[in-house]
Amino acid sequence: xxxxxxxxxxxxxxxxxxxxxxxxxxxxxxxxxxxxxxxxxxxxxxxxxxxxxxxxxxxxxxxxxxxxxxxxxxxxxxxxxxxxxxxxxxxxxxxxxxxxxxxxxxxxxxxxxxxxxxxxxxxxxxxxxxxxxxxxxxxxxxxxxxxxxxxxxxxxxxxxxxxxxxxxxxxxxxxxxxxxxxxxxxxxxxxxxxxxxxxxxxxxxxxxxxxxxxxxxxxxxxxxxxxxxxxxxxxxxxxxxxx
Ligand SMILES: C[S@@+](CC[C@H](N)C(=O)[O-])C[C@H]1O[C@@H](n2cnc3c(N)ncnc32)[C@H](O)[C@@H]1O
Numbered sequence: 001x002x003x004x005x006x007x008x009x010x011x012x013x014x015x016x017x018x019x020x021x022x023x024x025x026x027x028x029x030x031x032x033x034x035x036x037x038x039x040x041x042x043x044x045x046x047x048x049x050x051x052x053x054x055x056x057x058x059x060x061x062x063x064x065x066x067x068x069x070x071x072x073x074x075x076x077x078x079x080x081x082x083x084x085x086x087x088x089x090x091x092x093x094x095x096x097x098x099x100x101x102x103x104x105x106x107x108x109x110x111x112x113x114x115x116x117x118x119x120x121x122x123x124x125x126x127x128x129x130x131x132x133x134x135x136x137x138x139x140x141x142x143x144x145x146x147x148x149x150x151x152x153x154x155x156x157x158x159x160x161x162x163x164x165x166x167x168x169x170x171x172x173x174x175x176x177x178x179x180x181x182x183x184x185x186x187x188x189x190x191x192x193x194x195x196x197x198x199x200x201x202x203x204x205x206x207x208x209x210x211x212x213x214x215x216x217x218x219x220x221x222x223x224x225x226x227x228x229x230x231x232x233x234x235x236x237x238x239x240x241x242x243x
Pocket of ligand 1: 097122139140
């Protein structure tokens with residue numbers, strides 16, 4: 001993707017947050033522009049051509065805004081040839097327990113309410129968190145906020161909700177990674193605090209343990225490093241329900 005197109009994508013996806021206030025806007029712009037995850041999910045064509053998506057722990061809905069902006073640029077004939085076409089969103093349900101994030105997401109995505117639904121719910125207790133029909137579940141930098149039993153139960157529920165060929169995209173930390181992992185968790189704690197959470201306890205696993213858990217649930221799993229710079233130890237797990 002050319003820098004011009006990346007800038008257009010960043011501008012469009014962030015602009016949606018202006019009505020939600022300066023914090024929402026600057027947070028969106030900083031994270032969408034600085035976290036390689038958003039660029040890579042499109043560059044690698046990680047989503048199928050068309051998908052119903054459930055985003056667990058969606059925060060202020062950045063993934064939805066990013067995918068919608070990409071879809072619009074593509075429909076407007078402004079997509080660069082070297083990247084695969086972005087996915088066509090058939091619907092996206094975002095679920096988050098934080099009322100302030102939910103309010104910011106709803107405000108920013110209000111014009112797309114026919115396609116995007118943001119629910120306040122707890123994915124640990126599954127209260128208010130039913131998935132509906134889904135092809136891709138995303139859970140990005142969220143699972144370590146859930147205790148180990150809740151991690152297993154939500155992943156079991158994801159597996160049950162997905163059809164054959166369905167995908168789970170989970171970005172997790174790798175607790176075997178030493179200093180980079182400790183830096184990642186320090187940043188997560190600082191960001192959680194800045195976003196109005198109490199300092200949470202984090203429940204970390206090694207990347208091997210995440211993969212074993214997902215394979216035990218019947219997923220076929222591939223992992224690739226996807227940190228925010230070399231000093232961070234995040235991994236994107238692409239877990240597919242066998243066809
Ligand atoms: C680091 S943020 C990531 C937000 C979003 N996935 C993103 O990439 O921008 C973690 C999010 O997980 C949410 N979260 C943590 N525990 C949760 C739970 N039990 N149920 C729902 N959301 C939860 C938090 O409220 C927060 O918005």
